[in-house]
Amino acid sequence: MRAADLLVARRSGYNFAFLDEHSKREVRRALLKAVAIPGHQVPFAPRELPIALGWGTGGLQITLSLIGPRDVLKVIDQGSDDSVNAVNLRRLITRTTGVRTTTDTRRATIIQTRHRVPEESLRADQVLVFQVPYPEPLRRVEPSDVQTRRMHAEQDYSRLWVYLYEDIVRWGDVTIPHRYPVRVHGRYVMDPSPIPRWDVPKLHRSPTLGLFGAGREKRVYAIPPHTRVEPLEFDDHPFRVEDFGGERCRRCGSGRSFLSAIYDRATGRRYYVCSDTDYCERRIAGGAAQRAAAP
Amino acid sequence: MTDQSASAPILSVRGLTKTFRLHTLGGAEIRGCDGVSFDLAPGRFLALTGPNGSGKSSVLKCIYRTYLPTSGEIRYWPAEGPDVDLARADERRILVLRRREIGYVTQFLRVVPRVSVVDVVAEGLWHMGCDARTGRQVAREMLTRLEVRPHLWSVPPATFSGGEQQRVNLARALVLQPRLLLLDEPTASLDAAAVAVVIDLLRSLKTSGTAIIGVFHDVEPVRPLVDGIVRMQAGAGAIPAGRGHG
Amino acid sequence: MSIAPAPSAVPPAADAQPLLVLERLLKIYGEGCPDCVARTGPAAGTNVCPRCRSVVACGDLSLRLDPGEIFGIVGESGSGKSTLLRCLYFDETPTAGHAYLTPYEAGRVDVFAISPQRRRYVRHHLLGMVYQHPHLGLDLDTSAGGNIAEKMLMAGTRHVGRMRERARELLGRTEVPLDRMDEPPRRFSGGMQQRVQIAKTLANNPPLVLLDEVTTGQDVSVQARVLDLIRSLGRSLGLAMIAVSHDLGVIRLLAQRTAVMKNGRIVELGLTDQILEDPQHPYTQLLVSSQL
Numbered sequence: 001m002r003a004a005d006l007l008v009a010r011r012s013g014y015n016f017a018f019l020d021e022h023s024k025r026e027v028r029r030a031l032l033k034a035v036a037i038p039g040h041q042v043p044f045a046p047r048e049l050p051i052a053l054g055w056g057t058g059g060l061q062i063t064l065s066l067i068g069p070r071d072v073l074k075v076i077d078q079g080s081d082d083s084v085n086a087v088n089l090r091r092l093i094t095r096t097t098g099v100r101t102t103t104d105t106r107r108a109t110i111i112q113t114r115h116r117v118p119e120e121s122l123r124a125d126q127v128l129v130f131q132v133p134y135p136e137p138l139r140r141v142e143p144s145d146v147q148t149r150r151m152h153a154e155q156d157y158s159r160l161w162v163y164l165y166e167d168i169v170r171w172g173d174v175t176i177p178h179r180y181p182v183r184v185h186g187r188y189v190m191d192p193s194p195i196p197r198w199d200v201p202k203l204h205r206s207p208t209l210g211l212f213g214a215g216r217e218k219r220v221y222a223i224p225p226h227t228r229v230e231p232l233e234f235d236d237h238p239f240r241v242e243d244f245g246g247e248r249c250r251r252c253g254s255g256r257s258f259l260s261a262i263y264d265r266a267t268g269r270r271y272y273v274c275s276d277t278d279y280c281e282r283r284i285a286g287g288a289a290q291r292a293a294a295p
Numbered sequence: 296m297t298d299q300s301a302s303a304p305i306l307s308v309r310g311l312t313k314t315f316r317l318h319t320l321g322g323a324e325i326r327g328c329d330g331v332s333f334d335l336a337p338g339r340f341l342a343l344t345g346p347n348g349s350g351k352s353s354v355l356k357c358i359y360r361t362y363l364p365t366s367g368e369i370r371y372w373p374a375e376g377p378d379v380d381l382a383r384a385d386e387r388r389i390l391v392l393r394r395r396e397i398g399y400v401t402q403f404l405r406v407v408p409r410v411s412v413v414d415v416v417a418e419g420l421w422h423m424g425c426d427a428r429t430g431r432q433v434a435r436e437m438l439t440r441l442e443v444r445p446h447l448w449s450v451p452p453a454t455f456s457g458g459e460q461q462r463v464n465l466a467r468a469l470v471l472q473p474r475l476l477l478l479d480e481p482t483a484s485l486d487a488a489a490v491a492v493v494i495d496l497l498r499s500l501k502t503s504g505t506a507i508i509g510v511f512h513d514v515e516p517v518r519p520l521v522d523g524i525v526r527m528q529a530g531a532g533a534i535p536a537g538r539g540h541g
Numbered sequence: 542m543s544i545a546p547a548p549s550a551v552p553p554a555a556d557a558q559p560l561l562v563l564e565r566l567l568k569i570y571g572e573g574c575p576d577c578v579a580r581t582g583p584a585a586g587t588n589v590c591p592r593c594r595s596v597v598a599c600g601d602l603s604l605r606l607d608p609g610e611i612f613g614i615v616g617e618s619g620s621g622k623s624t625l626l627r628c629l630y631f632d633e634t635p636t637a638g639h640a641y642l643t644p645y646e647a648g649r650v651d652v653f654a655i656s657p658q659r660r661r662y663v664r665h666h667l668l669g670m671v672y673q674h675p676h677l678g679l680d681l682d683t684s685a686g687g688n689i690a691e692k693m694l695m696a697g698t699r700h701v702g703r704m705r706e707r708a709r710e711l712l713g714r715t716e717v718p719l720d721r722m723d724e725p726p727r728r729f730s731g732g733m734q735q736r737v738q739i740a741k742t743l744a745n746n747p748p749l750v751l752l753d754e755v756t757t758g759q760d761v762s763v764q765a766r767v768l769d770l771i772r773s774l775g776r777s778l779g780l781a782m783i784a785v786s787h788d789l790g791v792i793r794l795l796a797q798r799t800a801v802m803k804n805g806r807i808v809e810l811g812l813t814d815q816i817l818e819d820p821q822h823p824y825t826q827l828l829v830s831s832q833l
Contacts, residue, residue, distance in 0.1 A: 158694045386812050390610075408769065
């Protein structure tokens with residue numbers, strides 16, 4: 001069956017994975033440089049795609065440059081395999097490659113994601129590709145590219161630290177909800193993309209290669225496996241993840257995953273479900289016994 | 296010229312000449328002092344007298360290095376280390392000597408805004424390493440001796456009378472107990488009672504070894520303290536005269 | 542930081558080591574040519590090289606500063622005094638010259654020749670700068686406490702409570718009301734902005750503080766307050782300072798030694814009272830006699 005899929009892809013008239021081989025190689029070169037300098041933003045020149053800028057073209061080009069016939073692809077958007085964005089990207093990739101796809105995180109070799117890290121712990125044989133809207137963590141405090149480049153080069157992150165200090169003074173804690181700045185390998189401060197704070201600890205010393213692509217902003221960066229990834233925090237105000245106040249997923253009962261709030265128009269009340277749909281499904285499939293045992 | 300006492304001098308001035316060259320007046324020259332020479336031993340009081348314009352203040356200012364001497368030598372023996380020619384010494388050296396050993400009472404107090412009388416007097420002590428509290432304490436004691444009224448101590452002296460300001464000025468220098476003290480008309484604005492207090496203070500400084508040079512247009516009030524007189528003449532060198540020596 | 546000495550190393554002086562040694566600072570704006578230095582200066586009456594039209598802002602400036610000493614630099618516009626300060630604070634890159642700071646590598650390494658990262662270390666740990674205009678030294682939209690915290694953050698402090706305590710201490714010393722600590726200085730008066738700037742400068746206890754016309758343009762009462770503050774801080778903290786001003790009154794109040802600058806050169810250097818009462822150089826005499 002797979003051979004037939006590959007044949008369909010060939011007959012579609014596109015090169016395997018849409019991009020020409022030279023472009024893919026150049027993107028891989030940029031990625032190698034990014035891996036060699038963890039957290040450092042490497043410029044690259046995006047290609048024309050049938051997807052508009054701002055819709056995941058950076059992550060897409062990374063995936064297209066890496067994917068091979070034997071890969072198994074998963075694409076999620078806010079944790080869900082079914083959103084329009086995820087579906088479209090997946091369709092483009094499979095149409096031009098014929099590779100197998102899956103919603104099961106454990107079975108994927110390449111996972112392209114928008115704004116979430118799967119709940120399931122990832123392995124060394126998997127690659128996690130992030131779609132990044134704004135790669136520059138210092139943009140909050142500095143509009144000029146010339147200045148941010150200098151600040152990264154000189155490890156001058158004090159203005160960002162002052163921003164965090166002011167948050168604490170004004171609100172008692174850092175109020176950044178997603179894109180929480182992290183320090184990678186003790187050197188570069190990086191924007192982990194709009195993942196929630198919940199997901200930030202998963203990046204620390206993960207066995208999985210993390211690749212970040214910003215097509216519109218023309219940057220890629222990387223977190224190699226087993227790299228230190230530490231959120232910026234103060235000694236007396238440590239980093240905290242979201243607190244759901246004891247709420248659980250209405251569908252699977254989990255109290256240990258990142259929850260999305262859904263507003264029920266019928267009852268007028270809010271309920272919570274797991275953002276990671278695959279994780280949720282698997283827990284449901286796991287049965288009542290497991291549901292009872294869940295913390 | 297030399298005081299007859301046997302002790303070695305602390306200050307030895309030879310041929311001190313000061314001429315001002317005013318470029319703003321096309322290079323016109325004005326004579327300050329000319330060929331002044333004298334020695335001064337520790338614990339001795341030398342008076343510089345003479346009419347206005349004879350260069351008395353110039354001599355003091357040359358010793359203190361407010362003026363750069365045109366020629367001559369001003370040899371000073373500090374508490375530690377070799378003797379130094381104040382006329383040619385490095386500024387940084389002069390600053391150390393001024394802070395620690397050489398005191399100067401100007402004719403008028405230079406007022407610094409917002410600084411209280413106590414702080415004005417204590418400042419020199421602080422620069423010598425004294426802590427704030429002790430410095431102020433010693434300052435108050437000196438102000439008491441000079442009969443500056445206590446209710447004035449926390450006030451900046453800008454609005455004081457001339458006499459009161461001068462007493463603050465004296466306090467500021469005397470409290471440091473310098474080895475060499477230069478006085479420029481120190482008693483000019485003081486009444487007799489204040490003068491008596493000052494004489495008392497100067498006497499005890501002399502006893503503890505301070506060498507003193509004072510400029511006076513009228514020496515009589517301090518005559519009891521004076522060990523030697525150098526009479527300055529306008530336009531010519533100094534003629535030393537006075538008790539016991541020529 | 543253990544850093545190998547730069548090639549142009551200078552052995553330490555035999556006597557008590559000065560805090561700062563500046564050697565032959567040269568700052569030229571423009572291409573420069575071999576005639577630039579010789580054909581500009583007070584004798585030529587201009588900063589502009591007649592041959593290549595470059596501006597020699599600072600020509601061949603040298604000075605030594607002792608720890609705890611307050612040094613004044615006086616001159617009119619175009620004298621180069623502010624450029625000198627900016628070069629010392631690395632706001633400008635000198636065209637030539639060397640500077641040695643004793644607290645950095647025992648004064649053996651030329652701080653003009655080190656990498657930008659090391660310059661940043663020197664700038665934030667060993668130097669302080671108070672600018673004439675507070676907006677140059679402060680972020681007017683960050684709180685007063687935040688401005689001070691920024692200095693400490695640059696030095697690696699990561700404890701909010703400790704930074705706020707230090708900020709309170711410094712603002713108290715500079716007579717800024719503590720209940721305004723979390724307000725942005727944009728809302729403060731000019732004098733208070735200046736005092737916040739001074740507090741910020743002192744955050745990391747730098748041994749040398751540079752003051753660039755810090756009282757110029759202020760009301761007299763504000764000037765008096767700022768100057769009084771500078772004097773007492775200098776005394777209690779043992780700071781060395783270089784104070785630049787065109788106002789001889791300010792120089793007389795603050796400085797023990799003074800340099801007079803004209804057309805990018807030092808024309809006279811000496812004890813402040815000597816400069817003011819017995820000026821030698823024609824320009825100094827002109828300056829002193831022109832003051833109100």
